[in-house]
Amino acid sequence: MAVREILCYPDPILKMVCKPVAELDQACDTLVQDLLDTMIESGHSVGVAAPQIGVSRRVVVVDVSNSKLGRENNHGQLVMINPEILEQSGQKIMREGCMSVPDYTGNVTRAEDILVQFLDRQGDLQVIRATGFEAVAIQHEMDHLDGLLFLDRVSSLKTDLFRRKKR
Amino acid sequence: MNHFALTIIGRDHPGIVARVTKVLFDLGCNIADSSCTILGGQFAMILIISHPRFVSKESFGTAFDPIEKDGLSVFIRTLKPGGEAAPYLQGELCLISVYGSDKPGIVYPVVKELGDRQINITDLNTKLVGSPENPVYVMLIEAILPPDIPIEQIDEVMAELKGKLQVDITVRDITPVEL
Numbered sequence: 001m002a003v004r005e006i007l008c009y010p011d012p013i014l015k016m017v018c019k020p021v022a023e024l025d026q027a028c029d030t031l032v033q034d035l036l037d038t039m040i041e042s043g044h045s046v047g048v049a050a051p052q053i054g055v056s057r058r059v060v061v062v063d064v065s066n067s068k069l070g071r072e073n074n075h076g077q078l079v080m081i082n083p084e085i086l087e088q089s090g091q092k093i094m095r096e097g098c099m100s101v102p103d104y105t106g107n108v109t110r111a112e113d114i115l116v117q118f119l120d121r122q123g124d125l126q127v128i129r130a131t132g133f134e135a136v137a138i139q140h141e142m143d144h145l146d147g148l149l150f151l152d153r154v155s156s157l158k159t160d161l162f163r164r165k166k167r
Numbered sequence: 168m169n170h171f172a173l174t175i176i177g178r179d180h181p182g183i184v185a186r187v188t189k190v191l192f193d194l195g196c197n198i199a200d201s202s203c204t205i206l207g208g209q210f211a212m213i214l215i216i217s218h219p220r221f222v223s224k225e226s227f228g229t230a231f232d233p234i235e236k237d238g239l240s241v242f243i244r245t246l247k248p249g250g251e252a253a254p255y256l257q258g259e260l261c262l263i264s265v266y267g268s269d270k271p272g273i274v275y276p277v278v279k280e281l282g283d284r285q286i287n288i289t290d291l292n293t294k295l296v297g298s299p300e301n302p303v304y305v306m307l308i309e310a311i312l313p314p315d316i317p318i319e320q321i322d323e324v325m326a327e328l329k330g331k332l333q334v335d336i337t338v339r340d341i342t343p344v345e346l
Contacts, residue, residue: 044345069344095260097343105343133344140346150346 002034003041004053006099011054014100015147018056020082024123028059032079032121035061045099046070047137049144052100058082060141062134069133078128083118083142085111086127094136096150106154110139170199170217170251171224177239179210186237190230191216199251215251256287258311261318262341263325267334269295269302276332277306280324287311304334309341 007014021028031050039048039061047062063077064070090112097105114135117127130138140150175187184203191198191214200215221227224243231241265277274293281288290309297303312318318340325336 046344047346067344095341095343097345099345136344137346 001037003037004034006038006042006048006052007054008100008102009149009151011100013051013054013056014144014149016051016056017147018051018058018145020058021119024081024119024121028057028081029121031055031057031059032061032081035059036077036079039063042099046133047141048099049141051144051147058145060138060145062137062141064134064137067133070137073132074134075128075130078138079121080116080118080138080141081120081123083116083138083145085114085116085139085142087115089113092132092136094133096136096140098140098150100144101149101151104151106150108136108140108150108153110136110153114138168217168219169221170215170246171221172244172246172250173212173214173216174242174244175212175214175234175239176209177237179205179208183210183239184212186234187212190234194218194221194227194230196221215246217251256289256311258313258316259318259340260289260342261310261312261321261338263306263308263310263321263336263338265306265308265334265336266303267332269297269304273304273332273334274306276328277325277336278308280321280328281308281310284316285313286316286321 034053035048035050038053039045042048046064046067047060050057050059058081060080060083061078062080063074065074065076088111091109092112093107093109095105096108112135113129113131115127115129116138117125120126143149143153175183177183188198196216196218198214198216201213203210203212205211218226223245227243235241263277265273267273278288278291288308288310291306293304293306295302296305312321318338322338325338329336
């Protein structure tokens, strides 16, 4: 049980590709608990990825059930170990901000609808379909596992609206 | 550290950014903030720059003369201390999209409603799109609503304008999501 400090860019761990969790041992469970504690403590956060607290492993926690945008449509508190997106469709643009990149936000286009597979805290394989804000939050957190920040995905307001056809 | 606002505009062609930033680099200036884009056929650059020793625009000497000779207009303004920092404004961010057949008098009536309510505009872009036979005017406004003005109120105001101006207007919340 510990609230951990959120690392900010340019901490090099945020740009690393995380290793999969090989075994759901005590260390993994402690990591999950620290992620949950850190997410809850920060109040406004709807998700935290392991590299954000300095652990380069493929684990994220997501919970959009307390946020205005996700309240109506969510799976509650999600612990996702070695998550993988199996299918994705649709497009949704949201202006994202990230605790690891303070004071900057940008419009990011992500899939609106995803089918995602992961191991839960007990080690059981889960497959869920997430949509809307929850889907965006999961994709944002999963990007952290590949060393990607939303800054790797922003495009400007102008480009989004006026140049989309040419892409 | 003194800050300056540098504005450069001229007929667009490749190489403008490289020429301008080479001058800044050779002078030892920092670029703190910038926005550069094509407006019509012009390339417009607005930069907030700083220099550890420069105190006024005279400090730049004749550094920009070759650029001006090349047909670009250069303007430098010395900022007062603090002029480089963004003010902290509280409130919900909203995006107002306005579009319709091109005609004079679309921008002012819309922004007047915002100005009258002391709503801060943080970004505004307009563009003429569509075909030459059917030009469509598009304006996007990003604004911060003060805490006492709900988005529904702006929605109502804009709905009324929509009828008056015969354009389409939508208002939506774009407050960033913290992830």
